[in-house]
Amino acid sequence: MLFRQLEYLVALARERHFARAAQSCYVSQPALSEAVRKLEEELDVPLVRRGRSYEGLTPEGERIVVWAQRILADRDALKDEIGALRTGLSGRIRIGTVPNASGAVSLLTAPLCAAHPLVTVEVLADLRSEEILRRLRDFEIDAGLLYLDGQLPEGFSALPLYEERYVLLTGVADRTAQGATATWAEASRLPLCLLGGAMQGRRVLDEVFEEAGVRPSPRVETDSVGALFSHVRTGRWASVVPHTWLQVFGVPHGMRAVPLVGPERTVPVGLVVHAREPGSVMARALTAVARETDVAAALERVPGDP
Template identity: 75%
Template sequence: MLFRQLEYLVALARERHFARAAQACHVSQPALSEALRKLEDELKVLLVRRGRSYEGLTPEGERIVLWAQRILADRDALRDEVDALRTGLAGRLRIGSVPTASGAVPLLTGPFCAAHPLAAVELSTDLRSDELLRQVRNFEIDAGITYLPGPGTDDLRALPLYEERYVLLTGPADELARHPRATWEEAARLPLCLLHPGMQGRRVLDEVFAGLGLEATPRVETDSVASLFAHVRTGHWASIVPYAWLHVFGVPHGMRAVPLAEPVHSAPIGLVTAAREPGSVMARALLEVARRTEVAAVLGSLPGSA
């Protein structure tokens, strides 16, 4: 059994197409198919359902691909560990983030790169929380910044970073813009632009509204926090955004950020890695940086207007 064969199997499971998997692995499609057939012969089990085109993995293939992902992750971790022992930490740190938490990412990547000048960082900042956890589990990323996972996640390690709190973002002409705070009930009556319902950041807001017996009915829904700011800028909409994003944009000209109260709600955000030992040397290094960084202290206050 060769690492190359396992890489082909993982690529096929990810791409769900023989030609795309071969392209991702920089080999011809016949070479990839033949290597997978040899892997099946060696394991004495059918891994891929073949017809006129790719029809998916067999149940046995689905199980074997999990082992392949783990073996390849351990190989990469071993290489990184050896490189770190020889010349210092090098290679690429892969981080994923949910959109609402992506404003906090530079607070970790900055000190990480300063501490490890030979390392590079690869960011994916538009992942949904369930997809982010899947990628951590499948070793596609080293760490994720997301809402802290609940029960049934013993295979993950979570380090709390900060509490996500919310402000009403509106134009200066709105009456609430002149108030020191706004209630969720008042916010629900405004023409809202909010995140898409399938995103965890939106589900958090919906739970707050539902707990108060309210229902927000946004006229515009988007998968981008930046798009929320762009819509509020037009003067036709209001939105509810996390404090953390105000540390990216400030409070842009022509907008007001009003803290939401009654209730003051927060959601815990943390750094999530796979709970395996010894695990990824990149993930361990990022955890060390996160433990030394006062993320909550930076993001806990409302910044002034830009």
């Protein structure tokens, strides 16, 4: 009963609405409300600020939610551990990635599923680094692929995987595409389609453009790497994309991928998991696969390089 009460409280904190929380837990709203009320009685502390509608958690409720997330995560990890000992690893692993890294995640999920045939994978792409860390902290995902160019907050551990580098993607008829390389200054003068300015991948590009002494003015912005390729395919646009995505799409007919120099810039990308021990058995399995997989070598050759 306690686990169920904690699940309902976590759902209420997440949904911030009694009806939506009840729906996410597949129970009636009165059942959820009564379970939360009984939890308040057992703990002898108010957890929810009540008015005409949900008004948020009390300070005590906010702290209890953190403990509830940990307790539920440990319960699930224990179940997975026992299941792995009995029949091998099974269940679903949840992986969050920043948009630029989602093209490389299959290099880990493929060997993971080969080693553990009963495991299924859920990939949440197009997340910001901050959102990945929040979901890891709240035990909503098991692992994340994100940039390691800053200091990770306490409570997380990281395994470097590869260095992201960048290419200019443009039409074969473009004069800039004729050379073995292109400069960031040359790229800035083209009609560009780039990731949106709020995304970390775009902020990295802006820093490199600034280092080159130029400021691009993209005509099109998007939160999808796939949309970048589709716009370049029209012949009207050029883009700057991570080399990892060439492993997914290749270099489509009519396009050319030219390495960018002046300056050459790489950004480390790694696998981040919760540092708590023993932690998620899924996260441990993925980390073991990542240690045995040379992701950098798999991404070293960029299709379309001269």
